[in-house]
Amino acid sequence: MNGVHDLGGMHGLGPIDIEQDEPVFHHEWERRVFGMFLPVFATGAFNIDEFRHAIERMGPKYLATSYYEHWLAAFETLLVEKGVISADEFAARRVALAGGMN
Amino acid sequence: MSANHNRPLSDVEIRVKALESLLVEKGLVDPAAVDALIDTYEHKVGPRNGAHVVAKAWMDPAYKARLLADGTAAIAELGYSGIQGEDMVVIESTPETHNVIVCTLCSCYPWPTLGLPPVWFKSAPYRSRVVSDPRGVLKEFGLELPEKMQVRVWDSTAELRYMVLPERPAGTEGMTEEQLAALVTRDSMIGVARVAVPGQEGART
Amino acid sequence: MAINAEQALAATKVGATARVDAAVLPRFTPGTRVRTLNLNPPGHIRLPRYIRDKEGVIERDHGVFVFPDTHAAGLGEKPQHVYVVRFSARELWGPQGGAKDELLVDVWEDYLEPG
Structure with missing residues (x-):
């Protein structure tokens, strides 16, 4: 697909932000998303190319979000599409977690 | 690094917790496996592995020949195999040709030898521009190449994973493999830097 | 069922190659x-836009791999050769390309025709 992920040769996306002594992860949630990668694949619910395509289907949000958010978005999309979790139970869990912390 | 429990969770934190908790409850994800994977890639796998490969290639011409002919097998000799390094290609930079690696479509990167990629490697500015203006991008990393030198940009769009075998710097003839490995940076194996000897011209500031 | 920590770490050492042991010429x-x-399908494709409809030279043959376009769509592995194709920077970027510089891109056989 001629998606926003296909970046080679584009102009105007800004300077390269080089972080000295960069940590492997910047947030705890990034650790959890990374750590789920292999276990989620091991369920066999989808393959690596479906995963890549799910990232490419993010649309304009792709450019405004980080690498591990791309992974998260692909997990959400595919796990619901493949029926591993339902959109309703995922939404309900998010509401519970948001409410529980306020 | 633990979350401050007085602060509301961000949207992304809520989504991650929601997903992980549902998958754990369904018996599909074991949180101990998640913990073990995080620990491995945060603390055990990283660019020191690649530096070992480079230093050995500099010391041992027969190893270097094997590395350039079949990167996967030669890297496996040192024990750095596995996920996102299943099929490896090693590209040698020379005084005539400088090589640099990118993945314009996503952010493919050789995990067993270099660890997880830095943010800039995954970022839109690097991926968009290094293919069309490699010399300009290298300048942003402090590497200015002479006009007479050729630049080759390798875009890893498929399932091969690439790393650069950088040039061995002058003045390192008497060094041991361990001393050489200590000079080799992650950036030199991506190709956005050269390997320099501390105190000599060309060292990264 | 969920893989445990030991199985997960063992899996990282093995990985999951997309190389296919098939006799494909x-x-x-x-x-x-x-x-x-010049391909513009709405589905998954690994031919970046900046190298579509361009002339290059086969630099090396990586061997036979799963074809992601079909694999992503649930249409099978369609194993085929992947090549490094070498392009001059001028071919891709015109006068903005470096005179001596080259791009080397991994390209599945289905994306290529004789030059």
Whole structure:
């Protein structure tokens, strides 16, 4: 697909932000998303190319979000599409977690 | 690094917790496996592995020949195999040709030898521009190449994973493999830097 | 069922290669001039826009791999050769390309025709 992920040769996306002594992860949630990668694949619910395509289907949000958010978005999309979790139970869990912390 | 429990969770934190908790409850994800994977890639796998490969290639011409002919097998000799390094290609930079690696479509990167990629490697500015203006991008990393030198940009769009075998710097003839490995940076194996000897011209500031 | 920590770490050491052990003959050999096709499908494709409909040279043959376009769509592995194709920077970027510089891109055989 001629998606926003296909970046080679584009102009105007800004300077390269080089972080000295960069940590492997910047947030705890990034650790959890990374750590789920292999276990989620091991369920066999989808393959690596479906995963890549799910990232490419993010649309304009792709450019405004980080690498591990791309992974998260692909997990959400595919796990619901493949029926591993339902959109309703995922939404309900998010509401519970948001409410529980306020 | 633990979350401050007085602060509301961000949207992304809520989504991650929601997903992980549902998958754990369904018996599909074991949180101990998640913990073990995080620990491995945060603390055990990283660019020191690649530096070992480079230093050995500099010391041992027969190893270097094997590395350039079949990167996967030669890297496996040192024990750095596995996920996102299943099929490896090693590209040698020379005084005539400088090589640099990118993945314009996503952010493919050789995990067993270099660890997880830095943010800039995954970022839109690097991926968009290094293919069309490699010399300009290298300048942003402090590497200015002479006009007479050729630049080759390798875009890893498929399932091969690439790393650069950088040039061995002058003045390192008497060094041991361990001393050489200590000079080799992650950036030199991506190709956005050269390997320099501390105190000599060309060292990264 | 969920993999445990030990199984997860063992899996990282093995990985999951996309290389296919299939006897598929290559259509091109190193040194051959090729042209990339002008393809714009709505599904997954690994031919970046900046190398579509461009002339290059086969630099090396990586062997046989799963074809992601079909694999992503649930249409099977369609194993085929992947090549490094070498393009001059001028071919891709015109006068903005460096005179001596080159791009080397991994390209599946289905994206190529003779140059």
